[in-house]
Amino acid sequence: MRRATAALAASTLAVAGIAALSLSASDPASAAPGDVAVSANFDDGQIPAGWNSDGAWTVKDGRLVGTSASGNKRITFGRHLNDFRFEATARFDKVNEATRWTAFGLDVPAGGAVPWWIATMRSGTTASNGLEFAELNKSSAWNVTNTTSAPTAAGTGRDVEVAIEVHGNQARWFFDGTQMMRTTSLVRSADGGQALVVNGATVSFDDVKVTELPANGYLRPAGTPMTVIAHRGASSAAPENTLAAQEVARKGGADFIENDVQPSKDGVPFILHDPTVDRTTDGTGAIRSLTSAELKALDAGSWFSPNFAGERLPTLAEQLADLKARGGNLLLEIKGAHTRDEVATIVKVIRDAGMTQRVFIQSFEVDALKYSRELAPELPTGLLRSGLDADPVAVAKDLGVTAYNPTGDALIADPKAIADLHAAGIAVMAWTVDSAAQWKKLDEAGVDGVITNRPAELVGWSAARQQTAPQTPAPASVTIASPVAAAVLDRSQKPVVGVVAANAEDVKVTVDGAVVEAGTALDLSLLAAGEHKVEAEATGEEGVVKASSTFTVAVTRAGLLQLVLNSGADAKAVDWMLGKLVDGKYADVAKYAQKESGKRVPAGHAAVIAADAAALAAAEPGRPDHGEGDDKDKDEHGRPHR
Template sequence: MTVLVISAALTAGATAPSAVSAERVSPARLHAVSAAPGDTVVRQAFGGTVLPAGWKPVSGTWKVRDGRLTGTGGTRARITFGAPLTDFRFEATARFEKVDDTSRWFALGLDLPASGATPWWIATLRSGSTAANGVEFAQRTSSGTWNVTDVAAAAGAAGTGKDVRVRVDVHGMRADWYLDGRKVLSTDRLRRSAGGRQALLVDGATVSFDDVKVTALASSNPYLRGAGEQALAVAHRGASAAAPENTLAAQELARRSGADFIETDAQISKDGVPYVMHDNTVDRTTNGTGDLTTLTSARLDALDAGSWFSSKYAGERVPTLRAQAFGLRTRGGRLLLEIKRAASRDQVARMLGVLREAGILSPDRVFVQSFSKQHLTWARELAPELPRGYLTSTLDADPVAVARDLGLTAYNPKAAALTARPSVVGDLHRAGVATMVWTVDDPAQWRTLDSLGVDAIITNRPAELVSWQAAQD
């Protein structure tokens, strides 16, 4: 479907907007209605005497007069409009005409159902905006209470009788609040709903609005899958179905397969050197024995890590993370690094340090994941610019809350857990969080995950996945 976006001003006595300009926007990526970045979804300059089509008063008094929309409400007057969008800019010119006291407010509604029922999220401006809580992000909960997540004082008072230009940029669960072009507050704690749209709210005041505009923005998370795009193909421990896992040979095959990422596991040797290996012990994938963390680098370097897989790979070594990183630097590829068994922040720092030494420690080359929330917290402290994913075998009760608390780019569940509760994909997408699913080698499962809209598939068979995806185009 396509959505016709009308930019309009009401003429006197008109019953619907007159089309000043019309734009076509693309079908939804995540919701019933969406738009390409830069598309205008709502543009209203108010004229005439009737409300624009699609604007739904919920409570309070809402009138169009003198070229503005005026709202009056003793308690949370609301009018809803717009469309469900994940990434958007909401801006308007507003003026307090009358207030009961300086604590009264108006708000830009960032996520409200069309009915205006709770729960919903708003960005609030008080008439006395220089107060400590003059600017807020807040939720009205289903139980009728307030959850105020972020507050700030504006540099100047909004007052009464004065136009102020307000704007909020929303990216999933993140948002920035601007007053007269100056950013005054940010949050990463929004909660998004499937049908939430925009609204204006007034509490204990009369407020007039003009030049209301909602513009679709590009996602701030480049790992979210766009319309018509394939899920990223991630080579699990390299091309581990075709070469011994977590070796340079497997990495090279993954690179040649066209994989978007090469996933690898890192842990620290007895003498503090980061090595690439999945298991706690070297027993399964080498000709040696023992826990990797109890073996020195000299001992690890002497092990044969290829013969167990095939005589063709006899003599393949357990690579250091440094060797793998320099291979990525010289031969190309992006790294999905799983941090394993790091006992301290210093050990995580050593892993990231070798990537920095190789010149690939950047958000366009390295993505960090772990089953450990502590590892991800350390990674966030040490390299906050890197994207992070949380690995889990079972879904959390509230994956969005986990993503928010850890500052995640992606939530990375086991495929079986996700397919048992597929609505999680949409929940995460509305919060601006990608899904990277592991470990899937079967085309029937690829098809299922593709239909769910997952953003990346981790597989032991990257060449086959890339070929399968090409056949779907």
């Protein structure tokens, strides 16, 4: 199921997030979902107008080439977009070492001022940090937030299809069509656009494209794993709704922390699921009957394990501060009935923390969702349901929610509802699912996210499933590296046939139609002067690809001397011809080679010697062909040359 198509149709979605400290709900990008903001294939040989480079960038052979002996060299373009897909074909042509890299700037000011946010790819992509999300901060120091390895090495001479999908502070890293990594840690600027960066390498790019995406970044792109949402934190491994559970879930790789919020007696939003503190603390009583000071004095960890003794109930502000400092997003359930003023307090805490981009509000309470939308249209909302409505799409649209979130059992019983919601541009998050059998069913049905008490297990299960799922085969590629295209060579040279192929089961190379082995040196001694054609054909799972180039064998005096020396002619014949060549008597050499062909000079070489010598004689018509008194005008037996 290709949910990306449905997502592109969702132009009426509620805004999923805004750029921190810069955009508001009244500041939409001018492009519509699906609009192409940048498209460049460099076939005209020019850097596009409006692209700003630091001088290390050129266009060659229909590709943009960036070169950096050391340090970062960048080229910036595009404009600020909150939701977009940045894709390009990238190839490392030369690297100082396997740790050198190229990067795709996700938020880089046109003037190059820091901070930058980038998605990095090393030539040694199979290293543990082969792919990264990173920030070059205001101190020009690197803050690497996420790393992973790719299944294959980018290496050199190989085209890699790169794509990064960005939604506010979230981004997905795709390598040759497969998602490798997600981040929720981007910090967006007010005006940063896109960029390409090279470091310690020469990298070429083609088909650079930036496309605007719908604001709902919670719809799962085809072929990617489900979003992992840790129910009350990692509640199977730590006391629920505490910062300890949040930390365990974060370390386990959860994309979101799901927690519940309710007000204390004095109106402070606290993180707690039950209406009372009895089950999960050493206290008693309804949360709304206890002051914030009384709630903070409770032990919220000992009930789960002595190892968590002294763990406290966090306020919403404390939870947000922890997420902001250490990473992660919050799926925040407004638990139970709330007044408009109580919802307004929750919204104020989120805004004061600068976390509007990283909080998603959900609730069973329709009024709470309506208040949230009125007070904070920039916050995405999700409707929680115990079962499925008769018409989930109509209900979701009526409330203007970003996601419709029923139980996993309800969705497994009626998976068609998922497709209907996706067609309307509405994400689907299932709760609360802890079994691999159900994860599999929901994954196959196309659910976007799963709320689970076992986030680390779901992360591992998804990773294993990605490895074993059928992958679209990468297309074969082949290029001819040597002889260099349009090279002019003489017979003294012995170029090696060099071919770079990727994802190929078989590679065939020919020179003028004759099969040769890649890596062997070409013998130019028997090739006719003029142009010759090298062709390479690579066969992969998706078919055959071809490449071709030409080189020219030029007639030169040095080349002819080398040809005579290596012709296999007898020693006296070689000496005689060399003497004539030194004196520039090319016509004599031509006549002699023809006369002695198959005798003193092997026939094949004699024909080439004669042709090259005749060509040199024709190129210098004023040079005398004979010198009657010159001993060198006699053959190797001392007789006059006839």
